[in-house]
Amino acid sequence: MGLTVAITGPTGEIGLPLLRELERVEAVESVRGMARRPFRPELAGWQKVAYRRGDVLDRDSLAALFEGADVVVHLAFSIFGGRGQTRRVNLIGSRNVFAAARKAGVKRLVYASSVAAYGFHADAPQPITEGVPPRGSEGFYYSAQKAELEAALADSLDGSDVAAYVLRPCVVAGPQATMLIDRVVGSARLGDPLPKLRRWAGRVPGLAPVLPDSGVHFQLVHHDDVAVALAATIEGAGDPGAYNLAGTGTITLGDVARAIGWHSVRVPRPLASLGGGFARRLAFFSPQLEWAIAYDHEVLMDTAKARQELGWVPRFDAQETLIQMAVGAREAGLLD
Numbered sequence: 001m002g003l004t005v006a007i008t009g010p011t012g013e014i015g016l017p018l019l020r021e022l023e024r025v026e027a028v029e030s031v032r033g034m035a036r037r038p039f040r041p042e043l044a045g046w047q048k049v050a051y052r053r054g055d056v057l058d059r060d061s062l063a064a065l066f067e068g069a070d071v072v073v074h075l076a077f078s079i080f081g082g083r084g085q086t087r088r089v090n091l092i093g094s095r096n097v098f099a100a101a102r103k104a105g106v107k108r109l110v111y112a113s114s115v116a117a118y119g120f121h122a123d124a125p126q127p128i129t130e131g132v133p134p135r136g137s138e139g140f141y142y143s144a145q146k147a148e149l150e151a152a153l154a155d156s157l158d159g160s161d162v163a164a165y166v167l168r169p170c171v172v173a174g175p176q177a178t179m180l181i182d183r184v185v186g187s188a189r190l191g192d193p194l195p196k197l198r199r200w201a202g203r204v205p206g207l208a209p210v211l212p213d214s215g216v217h218f219q220l221v222h223h224d225d226v227a228v229a230l231a232a233t234i235e236g237a238g239d240p241g242a243y244n245l246a247g248t249g250t251i252t253l254g255d256v257a258r259a260i261g262w263h264s265v266r267v268p269r270p271l272a273s274l275g276g277g278f279a280r281r282l283a284f285f286s287p288q289l290e291w292a293i294a295y296d297h298e299v300l301m302d303t304a305k306a307r308q309e310l311g312w313v314p315r316f317d318a319q320e321t322l323i324q325m326a327v328g329a330r331e332a333g334l335l336d
């Protein structure tokens, strides 16, 4: 008998490539997914995947989804929602998932945490390994929630037989994961006048929009490489515990600008930090402005543990992943 895998949030940027990967993995017999939107896996030609609509805030839906499952994968998350919504879905919803997985007696629980769980601290070792405790950044809701949830997961499963795998990807990108570009281009929606001007400038022939680049390096990981790492943990490769995930190499916002046909202007790091600090003060009006902190502090991860223990060899480096994301964004009309 192969594995039955239950997935929360299978319709997102990580979930869809994972469903595609699990169709291929022989050890997996069936997959059940649950999120709120309508979704028809049969349209993709997938044979193993069943889908139902439900909310991680509803414990009965989780109990039904996990009944008889061998492995739970928790991907459901509100990354860019409002303050109240992210707290409800992420903190209450994830605790519901952890408790329901324990109650259902699954063998393994795989949770997608993030590089953000470490927090963005000037004194963090570079590159950072899984031995460094995830302390989060207080002024950045996503980072604080990711750190809080890793501790909550350990508490929830304490004394149980459920093996917990915590994956910490950097920014996930690729042709079907364009969130980074969507945020760069679409931040105009947050009321920041600069991106509006940049977009307007982009419509004038010969005048490409300009993105400020402080030179901070960050990592990217391709969605298909994340799917392979998740599949390895679903199959029980390596010891339970935390694993950093990042492709080889790094990029800057200047590279992102070039990939999407924008210009970039180099701004000194202290100036960028000043801007980040200002944006964080304005975060009272929109929590999304807290994301500025992620781009004015360098947090680069060491991925040796995933490579050694999971046998994970990412196929795409940061530059290739960026190019593929830019192509995907163009095809999706994000750059029109």
Ligand SMILES: NC(=O)c1ccc[n+]([C@@H]2O[C@H](COP(=O)([O-])OP(=O)(O)OC[C@H]3O[C@@H](n4cnc5c(N)ncnc54)[C@H](OP(=O)(O)O)[C@@H]3O)[C@@H](O)[C@H]2O)c1
Binding pocket: 008, 009, 010, 011, 012, 013, 014, 015, 034, 035, 036, 037, 038, 054, 055, 056, 057, 074, 075, 076, 077, 078, 079, 089, 093, 112, 113, 114, 115, 168, 169, 170, 171, 172, 173, 177, 179
């Ligand atoms: N993308 C990245 O760069 C990245 C990097 C590191 C870590 N991660 C982590 O990886 C996980 C998955 O990320 P992603 O990029 O796939 O996110 P995503 O594209 O935003 O997808 C989120 C998924 O969660 C579902 N969901 C949201 N609220 C839900 C609720 N209340 N009940 C049930 N399902 C709900 C969504 O579907 P509905 O909205 O239809 O419910 C969707 O399927 C998250 O924990 C994220 O923090 C992502």
